[in-house]
């Protein structure tokens with residue numbers, strides 16, 4: 001579509017899977033490739049927005065016209081998001097943030113024999129929850145919830161707990177959608193009891209449907 005409804009709006013998007021390194025070669029991570037965040041950035045750009053994309057390690061080049069900030073771990077992603085959040089009209093947190101990190105980092109590669117049987121872990125900041133606390137009334141904040149089985153119930157809880165305006169409940173246990181795929185399906189939820197099912201489609205189509213949904217928040 002040729003919609004230019006985001007003309008001049010600032011859209012902040014996070015993408016990809018954060019990594020929490022234990023040493024220079026080993027990390028806690030997840031299979032996110034950042035394709036959903038890329039699709040969101042392209043859709044927003046297409047609709048006229050000024051787009052900032054904060055991304056964890058990705059295997060693609062960020063297209064022209066999108067301001068990119070590369071980060072690795074949750075703490076760096078939080079810092080980049082906080083630096084840009086106050087100026088953003090719409091923020092979409094599509095990154096898959098590793099929920100924990102190794103309690104300690106070793107500058108030297110740990111020899112196999114010195115790896116502990118049980119790795120001590122430490123929490124990482126909940127980035128979108130912090131954004132929710134800082135949110136001003138004119139700002140819109142959208143989260144994602146990647147789930148197996150029942151996707152709606154936990155997503156609705158996160159919508160409330162993290163003070164989001166909308167959430168994308170995203171199945172990751174179905175064939176050909178979710179992590180790494182060019183396709184996706186989802187349920188969009190908001191506080192007005194809207195619950196919209198988006199059947200299997202490209203991530204770019206889903207991104208456009210999400211901005212349509214957000215325009216009616």
Ligand code: C5P
Nearest residue numbers: 093094095097125126127128143144145
């Ligand atoms: O991991 P969870 O299902 O709680 O993720 C829901 C939302 O919270 C997602 O938008 C995700 O990007 C965000 N999140 C975050 N910081 C974390 C964990 C999740 O911003 N540490």
